[in-house]
Amino acid sequence: SQTIHQWPATLVQPVGSPLSLECTVEGTSNPNLYWYRQAAGRGLQLLFYSVGIGQISSEVPQNLSASRPQDRQFILSSKKLLLSDSGFYLCAWSQDVVGETQYFGPGTRLLVL
Amino acid sequence: EDKVVQSPLSLVVHEGDTVTLNCSYEVTNFRSLLWYKQEKKAPTFLFMLTSSGIEKKSGRLSSILDKKELFSILNITATQTGDSAVYLCAARGQGAQKLVFGQGTRLTINP
Numbered sequence: 218s219q220t221i222h223q224w225p226a227t228l229v230q231p232v233g234s235p236l237s238l239e240c241t242v243e244g245t246s247n248p249n250l251y252w253y254r255q256a257a258g259r260g261l262q263l264l265f266y267s268v269g270i271g272q273i274s275s276e277v278p279q280n281l282s283a284s285r286p287q288d289r290q291f292i293l294s295s296k297k298l299l300l301s302d303s304g305f306y307l308c309a310w311s312q313d314v315v316g317e318t319q320y321f322g323p324g325t326r327l328l329v330l
Numbered sequence: 331e332d333k334v335v336q337s338p339l340s341l342v343v344h345e346g347d348t349v350t351l352n353c354s355y356e357v358t359n360f361r362s363l364l365w366y367k368q369e370k371k372a373p374t375f376l377f378m379l380t381s382s383g384i385e386k387k388s389g390r391l392s393s394i395l396d397k398k399e400l401f402s403i404l405n406i407t408a409t410q411t412g413d414s415a416v417y418l419c420a421a422r423g424q425g426a427q428k429l430v431f432g433q434g435t436r437l438t439i440n441p
Contacts, residue, residue: 249427260334260418260431261373268427276428307372317362317422319429321372 219244221322223308229328236281236295238325240308243289248310250291251319252283255305267291303329332357334421336432344440347409351435353419354401363402364429365393366418373418376404409439 220243230236242248249268253261263276265283273283280299284292291308305326309319337352355363362380366373377386379395379402386393390409395402406413416436420429 251428260433261420261429262431263428266427274427318364318375318378320375321366324371 219310219320221308221310221320223306223322223325225325226323227326227328229330230298232300232329233297236293236298236302236327238293238306238308238327240291240293240322241289242310245289245310245312247288248312249319250285251309251311252291252293253307253309253321255307257304261307264293298329300329303327332421332423332430334419334430334432336417336419336435338435339433340436340438342438342440343409345409345411347439348405348407349409349437351404351406351417351419351437352401353403353432355419355421355430356400357421357423357430359424359426360397360400360421361424361426362422363395364420364422365402365404366420368416368418368434369414376417406437411439411441413437414439 222241251266252264254264255261265275267273267285270285281295305324307324308322311319334355362378364378365376367376377393382395382397390407393404416434418434419432422429
């Protein structure tokens with residue numbers, strides 16, 4: 218069966234510091250991968266998605282970036298965090314190009330101070 | 331712009347009550363609508379609906395889609411405290427990778 222991992226689970230970072238969040242998927246090959254952010258009390262906002270290694274689509278302009286160095290690894294990064302980057306970051310995967318159902322990882326709660 | 335709107339935003343009921351959560355959508359070339367339950371962490375998948383009028387059921391939860399009126403409902407019967415969560419609705423357009431999420435409905439079940 219497929220599992221999705223995210224780390225770290227929680228992170229407290231000062232403004233201006235860099236960020237690297239990692240997501241890995243097991244038990245499937247060539248998944249579609251997604252990064253979402255959920256601000257407190259709000260719905261999920263899609264940040265990036267990837268249909269293959271090195272292929273990244275950005276949905277929202279911001280100071281974040283994403284990379285997919287391996288088939289089942291998706292990384293969310295920032296060179297300098299802003300206060301507004303605080304939130305709950307969720308990685309998700311779906312099975313194929315059609316990307317019907319997305320399954321979510323456990324999430325990373327980021328607090329920027 | 332594609333959008334999904336859920337109502338109510340918040341609902342408090344007593345254990346044993348039946349609840350209906352609403353989701354309306356405006357998505358270009360609509361393909362599917364999904365319901366998720368989010369407790370403290372990651373959303374967990376409940377249902378995916380693609381056809382009008384066909385009810386999907388899992389235990390006390392059921393959902394149906396109306397593609398003419400562009401909405402879906404999620405019903406929970408005989409609610410239990412474990413049903414307390416945020417319920418998220420999301421819609422996808424044909425050929426689109428992204429899901430467009432609603433704001434969620436926070437459901438609280440009091441004993």
